[in-house]
Amino acid sequence: MRMSLVVRTTTKFISPFLVTYAAYLMVYGHLSPGGGFQAGVILAVSVILLITSHGYKRVKKSFRFREVQTIEGISALSLVLLATVGVFFGGFFYNFIRGGSFGALVSGGIVPLFNIGVALKVGAAFTFMFYMLSRWVERD
Amino acid sequence: MIPLIVALPLLTAFLIYLALPIGLRRIVKPLFLAGIFSPWFIFLILVGKSHLSEVVGGWSRVSGIEVAFDFYNVYFILAELILFSLVSLYSITYFKHRSVEKVYVLMLLMHAGLLGAFVSRDLFNYYIYMEIASVSSFALTGLSEEKGAKGAAFKYLIFSLLASYFFVFSIGLIYLKTGYLNLKLIGENFTPSRELNAALGIAFTSLLLKAGIFPLHFWLPDAHSKAPTPISALLSGIVVKAPLYGMLMLALTFPLDEFLKKALLLIAFSSMFFGIAMALLQMDAKKLLAYHTVSQLGYILLGIATLNFYGAIYHAFAHALFKGGLFLSVGTLINAQKTKNLKELTYRHDKILMMSILMLSLAIGGISPFIGAFSKKQLLNGLVGCELFYLAGIGTLVSFAKLNYYLLTPGKAERSDSLQRAVSTTLAFITLGFGIYFLPELSLKNDSLNILAALILFYVLKKMGLFRIKMKAKFGKLGREINFYSAVFALLLLLFLLKLF
Known part of the structure; x- marks a missing residue:
């Protein structure tokens, strides 16, 4: 599945910007509209655009199946661990990092960390699902 | 302390998931058993004390998610733990798949989902955890190699999701009329109204479908009999109890x-x-x-x-x-x-x-x-x-x-x-x-x-x-059967709504 030259060039051009936007959303999620899930979806879209325009076989060489799986596992694990660490400070999911003035980037405690974890998990899971589906389609 | 009962199986499920791509296949089985048995420790610490409840993350009850451990759920949790411990031992010799890790991860997710549903005292949280358990059970039912198992799993999926959508709709109605999702706050603050009655009608009908009780039982015999044996034991033993726990909680909260x-x-x-x-x-x-x-x-x-x-x-x-x-x-x-x-x-x-x-x-x-x-x-x-x-x-x-x-x-x-x-x-x-x-x-x-x-x-x-x-099957195609039974569900729902609203 390869689309025309125009589409391939455009998606190659857009994808890095989408990744930047996703990174902005996941880091600033606790201050501005956005957050982990949206950031993850945009992160996945940047890869999915490349898959639809360049074909699964080409994209697989840059974003490996096993790497995507590892990122998903690590981010999911870090979410549960981050929540469990709170038990030592006062409760499950307890926000144990304090400090920072109101409205500053580091004022959210563990919330930005959760946003990053959720974003990576969602992005990797969506990419993984798309890999599974396009592997099915391109097999024949 | 109570949320850890959910976190430990979830943690091991993700560890197994991570162990596969980095090539540590031999630690999968010990991890699986650790995940199944670790909630016992939390259970044994908690079981002596009565009427425990806490809000996750130390928030106030209005903004947080309440979990509890008291008489109403201690027997559900005990049955869940006994059954899962024995079934996990059974399934080690039963499953000889090439990708047996998939089964283990799904079983651990089901374990976490059921425990989460049973400790939760918050309607939306209960719904989420019940869904985690149900989604893993569809997949586990479909894993069976028997003829017709995929069809049974598909039927189970359609009806269970239909029930979930109606249930989450009724939660929305309850939230609209009371302003809370926490069961205790709902119980203290609600005023009886026709909308609330209708919401209860929808909630009970959808939970009846999810549990598989008589006029809405059609998916249950196929799914439970065609699943692999240990999964059948879990489905019949404890997965159908999660909707019943929801009904129990609703009946405790509302007259x-x-x-x-x-x-x-x-x-x-x-x-x-x-x-x-x-x-x-x-x-x-x-x-x-x-x-x-x-x-x-x-x-x-x-x-x-x-x-x-x-x-x-x-x-x-x-x-x-x-x-x-x-x-x-x-x-x-x-x-x-x-x-x-x-x-x-x-x-x-x-x-x-x-x-x-x-x-x-x-x-x-x-x-x-x-x-x-x-x-x-x-x-x-x-x-x-x-x-x-x-x-x-x-x-x-x-x-x-x-x-x-x-x-x-x-x-x-x-x-x-x-x-x-x-x-x-x-x-x-x-x-x-x-x-x-x-x-x-x-x-x-x-x-x-x-x-x-x-x-x-x-x-x-x-x-x-x-x-x-x-007895002979009356329906030629799976689609026609699903349409017919959805109509039965719709009729029952309509009857409840007309009488209650």
Whole structure:
């Protein structure tokens, strides 16, 4: 599945910007509209655009199946661990990092960390699902 | 402390998921067992204290998610832990897939989902965890290699998701009218209104579909009988209890409308008798047990409809143990003899399995030293229509007389796996142990009369040729069947809405 030259060039051009936007959303999620899930979806879209325009076989060489799986596992694990660490400070999911003035980037405690974890998990899971589906389609 | 009971299985599930791409296949099995057994530690720390509740993350009750550990869920959690521990041992020898890790991860997710649903006191959180458990059970049902298993899993998926969407819609209505999702705050702040009544009607109908109680039972026998044996035990034993726990929580929070109570009572009794009648006609051993689940869920609903929560909770606990045990022990025979037909199956050569199946049959029939006797006695408190209740008990015994009669006839002797046999027998002894713990006295006269009546009735029915009737599938295509049953659900929903709104 390869689309025309125009589409391939455009998606190659857009994808890095989408990744930047996703990174902005996941880091600033606790201050501005956005957050982990949206950031993850945009992160996945940047890869999915490349898959639809360049074909699964080409994209697989840059974003490996096993790497995507590892990122998903690590981010999911870090979410549960981050929540469990709170038990030592006062409760499950307890926000144990304090400090920072109101409205500053580091004022959210563990919330930005959760946003990053959720974003990576969602992005990797969506990419993984798309890999599974396009592997099915391109097999024949 | 309470949320850790959910976090530990979830943590190991993700660890197994991570162990695959980095090539650590040999730690998968120990991790799986650790994930299944670790909630026991939290449970044992918590079990001494009564009425524990906490809000996750130390937030206030309005903004946080409340979890609790008290009388209303301790037996659900205990049954869940006992069943999962034994089934995990069973499934280690049962699953010989190439990708067995997938099964383990899904089972751990189901474990976490069920525990999360049972500790939660927040409607939306309860819904989320029930969904985690259901989604893993669809996948696990579809894993079976039997013919028709994929279709059964698909049907299960469609109806379970249909029920979930209606349930989340009713949660939305409750949130709209009260402003809270926390059950305690809802209970303190609500004012009765027509909208709230309608929301309760939708919630109860959708949970009835999700639990698989009589007019909405159609997905249950297929899914529960075609799933792999350990998964059948989990589905019938504990997964169907999650919607019932939701009904229990709703009935505890809201005063139920008179019509709703009457309708639930009617549904409960019809489910009890329908399940038994259908079970009597089955020649497929697992399908017979699955139809008994429909019937036994009617008993639990009876407890909820008569606001006899003790009865409902104890019977849910008892049913989880004996139905799980029955599925495991009959499944062990099926694994060895490679057939599900009652006429070919036999336990004649295997005295241990014979004993455990007999014990569990007596337990489900409510015979006295076993746990079924205690829970049925609890259900009788404040019940009108005791005769029907006794009749249902005798009906259950008749159909288990049929099961044991066919299993007694000699056939090919195939040796079954010894670990699988040991696990099945352990569950039989656990039902006996809890029965003696709860209700030590014997009621010999009543029980012997019941068994005698059941045996006579079985003999008469056999002479009449009832067991030779064959049921045929009426639907040509799966899609048509799903459409028909969705219409049944829609009609029931409409009836509830018209009467309650």
